[in-house]
Amino acid sequence: MTRWENYLAAAEKIIAEYDGSLPLHHFLKGFFKQHPYMGSRDRRHISQLVYSYYRLGYLYKDEKSVQERILLGSYLCKAEEADNFTIETPADIPFNKIFPWQEALSADINPEVFSQSFLKQPYLFIRTRKDKQEAIKKLLTRAEVIFEEWGPHTLALPNSTKIDTIVTDKSWYEIQDASSQQVGHLFHPNPGEAWWDSCAASGGKSILLLDKEPKVKLMVSDVRSTIISNLHMRFKEAGIRDYTSMVMDLTKEITLERRFDNIILDAPCSGSGTWGRTPESLSFFKKEQIREFQQLQQSIAGNVVKLLKPGGSLIYITCSVFRQENEEVVAHLENTTGLKKQEGGVITGYEKGADSMFAVRMS
Numbered sequence: 001m002t003r004w005e006n007y008l009a010a011a012e013k014i015i016a017e018y019d020g021s022l023p024l025h026h027f028l029k030g031f032f033k034q035h036p037y038m039g040s041r042d043r044r045h046i047s048q049l050v051y052s053y054y055r056l057g058y059l060y061k062d063e064k065s066v067q068e069r070i071l072l073g074s075y076l077c078k079a080e081e082a083d084n085f086t087i088e089t090p091a092d093i094p095f096n097k098i099f100p101w102q103e104a105l106s107a108d109i110n111p112e113v114f115s116q117s118f119l120k121q122p123y124l125f126i127r128t129r130k131d132k133q134e135a136i137k138k139l140l141t142r143a144e145v146i147f148e149e150w151g152p153h154t155l156a157l158p159n160s161t162k163i164d165t166i167v168t169d170k171s172w173y174e175i176q177d178a179s180s181q182q183v184g185h186l187f188h189p190n191p192g193e194a195w196w197d198s199c200a201a202s203g204g205k206s207i208l209l210l211d212k213e214p215k216v217k218l219m220v221s222d223v224r225s226t227i228i229s230n231l232h233m234r235f236k237e238a239g240i241r242d243y244t245s246m247v248m249d250l251t252k253e254i255t256l257e258r259r260f261d262n263i264i265l266d267a268p269c270s271g272s273g274t275w276g277r278t279p280e281s282l283s284f285f286k287k288e289q290i291r292e293f294q295q296l297q298q299s300i301a302g303n304v305v306k307l308l309k310p311g312g313s314l315i316y317i318t319c320s321v322f323r324q325e326n327e328e329v330v331a332h333l334e335n336t337t338g339l340k341k342q343e344g345g346v347i348t349g350y351e352k353g354a355d356s357m358f359a360v361r362m363s
């Protein structure tokens with residue numbers, strides 16, 4: 001067998017064994033550990049073939065063999081990366097078949113463009129802090145990294161960039177998707193206000209908020225104590241000390257006396273707006289899960305709004321493209337809490353190599 005035939009065979013074996021229970025990059029790590037004779041070049045080529053296969057989503061799923069789809073995926077991803085300038089793509093490929101649940105998409109998402117966007121890996125984004133954008137640009141240039149400047153605090157980098165080895169002071173930047181950064185436009189903080197980041201995870205939105213207004217009184221919470229430990233570490237690296245934290249399950253009744261001027265609810269969701277980074281999710285997601293996420297979101301949102309001061313704002317965020325998790329949850333809150341949507345909506349990152357999100361401010 002030639003080297004390429006070996007790669008193809010390894011990719012087929014991985015696809016046959018992979019059941020979606022682990023993220024694909026973890027599974028690949030384990031697979032290569034069991035096959036130590038594969039060098040770094042082999043691992044890179046095989047991984048690329050496997051990812052290209054999953055980037056095809058449902059396209060020709062029942063019509064072509066796994067091997068044919070690996071080869072087609074690989075070809076189409078290369079054409080997409082080259083922006084179709086140098087590689088010709090057959091005209092009759094039904095790209096809209098890649099993403100199968102088009103009728104479930106939020107209204108402002110273009111189904112065809114969204115579907116085809118799976119063929120291209122999104123960028124790695126950093127949000128620069130402390131006026132360090134120019135200094136970071138110099139370091140990137142010195143390291144020969146090709147980057148794009150998307151705004152005064154936003155740089156788009158190739159996905160494989162080892163940013164922590166290039167910019168060693170971690171307080172200069174945060175890794176944060178460009179669409180996630182845009183959510184900050186809905187934060188209108190004033191000094192002294194009480195803010196609650198209710199599903200904070202490791203605190204990406206909180207750091208964005210504090211960079212806008214360091215003098216808010218911030219409380220963070222999440223149901224996972226391990227992720228709150230990560231948040232403490234990340235806040236320390238970012239130079240943030242003044243905040244309170246709690247571990248809370250927000251599906252249960254919340255017994256807290258405090259009330260907040262603003263609540264950020266970056267809700268647990270399907271993550272479908274970020275599947276360009278984890279294209280294997282397309283093949284393993286079940287449509288019924290959308291409804292389960294919606295119920296979870298409505299339950300959490302219904303509980304947290306009870307802690308909002310009169311006239312306060314709820315900023316509801318998902319990284320989902322599904323209407324049921326986005327507009328329908330907002331409509332449910334409008335019907336049940338008296339809050340009304342003030343601004344925001346879908347953030348369509350898929351058109352340009354970023355995640356897609358939904359974010360609205362209600363008060």
Ligand SMILES: C[S@@+](CC[C@H](N)C(=O)[O-])C[C@H]1O[C@@H](n2cnc3c(N)ncnc32)[C@H](O)[C@@H]1O
Nearest residue numbers: 199200201204205222223249250251266267268
């Ligand atoms: C989309 S993530 C938040 C991301 C974060 N805001 C950021 O910017 O990095 C959703 C978070 O909700 C948390 N979560 C899920 N179910 C929850 C529950 N019942 N109560 C509280 N938090 C929950 C998850 O642990 C997860 O960290």
